[in-house]
Amino acid sequence: MSKKAIIPLVLFLGLSGLFYYMLMEMNRGEYNPRDIPTEFIGRAAPDFTLPSLFDPQKKVRSATYKGRPWLLNVWGSWCPECWRESDYLVALKQRGIPIVGIDWRDDPADGKAMLARAGNPFLEVGLDPDSSMAMDYGVYGAPETFLIDADGIIRAKHKGALTEAAWQEKFARYFQKGQ
Amino acid sequence: MRSLLLITALLFSLLAQATNIEVYDFDNDQQERTYKEITTELRCLVCQNQDIADSNAELAQDMRHKVFKMLKQGKEKREIIDFMVKRYGDFVLYKPPFEGRTLILWIGPFILFVLAVWLMLRAIRKARERDQKPAIESTQLDQAHHLLEDDDTQSGNQE
Numbered sequence: 001m002s003k004k005a006i007i008p009l010v011l012f013l014g015l016s017g018l019f020y021y022m023l024m025e026m027n028r029g030e031y032n033p034r035d036i037p038t039e040f041i042g043r044a045a046p047d048f049t050l051p052s053l054f055d056p057q058k059k060v061r062s063a064t065y066k067g068r069p070w071l072l073n074v075w076g077s078w079c080p081e082c083w084r085e086s087d088y089l090v091a092l093k094q095r096g097i098p099i100v101g102i103d104w105r106d107d108p109a110d111g112k113a114m115l116a117r118a119g120n121p122f123l124e125v126g127l128d129p130d131s132s133m134a135m136d137y138g139v140y141g142a143p144e145t146f147l148i149d150a151d152g153i154i155r156a157k158h159k160g161a162l163t164e165a166a167w168q169e170k171f172a173r174y175f176q177k178g179q
Numbered sequence: 180m181r182s183l184l185l186i187t188a189l190l191f192s193l194l195a196q197a198t199n200i201e202v203y204d205f206d207n208d209q210q211e212r213t214y215k216e217i218t219t220e221l222r223c224l225v226c227q228n229q230d231i232a233d234s235n236a237e238l239a240q241d242m243r244h245k246v247f248k249m250l251k252q253g254k255e256k257r258e259i260i261d262f263m264v265k266r267y268g269d270f271v272l273y274k275p276p277f278e279g280r281t282l283i284l285w286i287g288p289f290i291l292f293v294l295a296v297w298l299m300l301r302a303i304r305k306a307r308e309r310d311q312k313p314a315i316e317s318t319q320l321d322q323a324h325h326l327l328e329d330d331d332t333q334s335g336n337q338e
Binding site for chain 2: 034036038105131132134137
């Protein structure tokens with residue numbers, strides 16, 4: 001048999017190996033083919049002023065939080081991952097982490113009902129019914145969490161439910177000093 | 180009977196359209212054309228194989244609305260596209276820009292094509308050479324004839 005006959009076999013094994021590797025990465029949550037590269041790390045967080053979920057007369061402003069690191073969490077009562085994430089956010093709140101919520105494209109009544117049921121981890125919750133804040137932050141799915149530092153720069157971002165592992169990897173170090 | 184069927188079908192199609200109609204009041208035809216251009220050039224981030232003109236995802240609806248509002252404010256097409264790219268990256272463009280980083284995307288297929296043609300031509304040439312080349316050299320053939328003749332005479336003797 002000529003040497004050439006094994007070329008397809010080698011190609012096949014190579015491709016199988018590659019597919020297996022990528023599938024394992026997807027399984028571990030390391031790789032998501034639908035993710036798009038983030039454009040925001042190191043950029044100034046866009047300012048927003050949104051009506052408050054609890055009192056539409058009141059405004060929730062990003063400017064309020066200048067001067068300390070804080071988390072910005074985009075969620076919605078329609079989003080199952082957000083239900084899953086909720087307990088962890090409440091635990092973070094108990095550790096003293098300031099979190100501002102954005103209830104994205106939601107019925108305010110549903111949003112309030114979810115917080116009443118699952119606990120409210122947020123200092124304030126802004127309503128974003130027409131995706132104006134979501135678009136400014138390049139959000140295309142919920143939940144999504146941004147870390148904004150004392151100077152108003154976005155330092156980290158997490159897509160999907162926040163977990164202890166993700167917290168340790170991306171966010172924890174920004175809260176170690178000064179907190 | 181046939182016309183009844185047709186009318187029913189038409190009614191259903193009206194129903195289907197009524198659910199996702201968006202009425203935008205453009206200042207002029209040019210603006211409407213630009214709107215259509217932009218919405219077919221931007222990718223829906225939720226259902227990633229659709230442009231935002233085609234997609235019924237909520238984010239796509241909001242993006243269309245944003246495009247409309249920006250056009251109304253007198254923004255240029257370029258400005259609106261840049262606005263989206265600044266937020267969602269090149270990924271939001273159905274047609275990625277032609278630059279260093281994306282060179283392989285644009286040129287890759289052509290390189291592959293040229294390579295495939297070259298390999299195919301080489302294989303054909305080799306096959307042809309193999310066909311034209313006689314299975315054995317003429318000197319070998321003479322030798323073989325000799326042997327056979329010898330064989331014949333020998334066997335003839337034995338009979």
